[in-house]
Amino acid sequence: SMSNGSTQGGSIMAAIDLHTIATLVGWTVVMCGATSRFPQISKILKAKSAQGLSTTMFTIEIFTFWVVFAYQWQTIGVEKISTYLEFALLAVQDTVIMALMFYYNGWIFTNKGAIAAVAVAGLSWLCVSAPYSTLQYAWQSLMTISTFRHLPQVVANFRAGKIGRAACRERV
Numbered sequence: 001s002m003s004n005g006s007t008q009g010g011s012i013m014a015a016i017d018l019h020t021i022a023t024l025v026g027w028t029v030v031m032c033g034a035t036s037r038f039p040q041i042s043k044i045l046k047a048k049s050a051q052g053l054s055t056t057m058f059t060i061e062i063f064t065f066w067v068v069f070a071y072q073w074q075t076i077g078v079e080k081i082s083t084y085l086e087f088a089l090l091a092v093q094d095t096v097i098m099a100l101m102f103y104y105n106g107w108i109f110t111n112k113g114a115i116a117a118v119a120v121a122g123l124s125w126l127c128v129s130a131p132y133s134t135l136q137y138a139w140q141s142l143m144t145i146s147t148f149r150h151l152p153q154v155v156a157n158f159r160a161g162k163i164g165r166a167a168c169r170e171r172v
Contacts, residue, residue, distance in 0.1 A: 026082030033086025037093035065091035066127035
């Protein structure tokens with residue numbers, strides 16, 4: 001009977017260790033997500049240009065990140081926020097990149113800039129405040145859309161014969 005008690009104690013310790021490890025990995029991912037766009041933002045600021053970036057791609061990406069964040073928030077809850085917080089942080093960073101695109105492309109006070117800004121802000125607000133059933137539908141729809149979210153960027157770069165000036169890695 002003593003061996004059963006020590007086996008159960010060992011299982012509990014193993015479960016605690018796995019939970020701790022999973023939590024640490026989750027927060028590590030969050031911290032990486034919190035800074036993952038910094039190199040691109042820095043490169044845009046240094047070059048004073050956002051040439052080669054696609055507003056369509058960033059709009060889709062921001063919307064997707066907010067849907068994922070809001071859906072996970074409502075599905076999992078705040079107690080496991082380390083498993084999905086990076087999506088909100090990525091959405092904020094992508095919004096900064098879009099603002100830099102507006103600024104450096106001269107779209108701040110144009111119809112294109114206004115439409116894109118309203119679309120991003122409206123869709124982001126809608127995601128965070130949407131009911132669960134709407135988020136569930138959006139989540140399912142966006143899995144397909146998000147697979148192709150970089151396609152507008154690739155097409156724009158291909159047409160221009162470039163790889164994108166704001167990319168972190170340049171072709172040598």
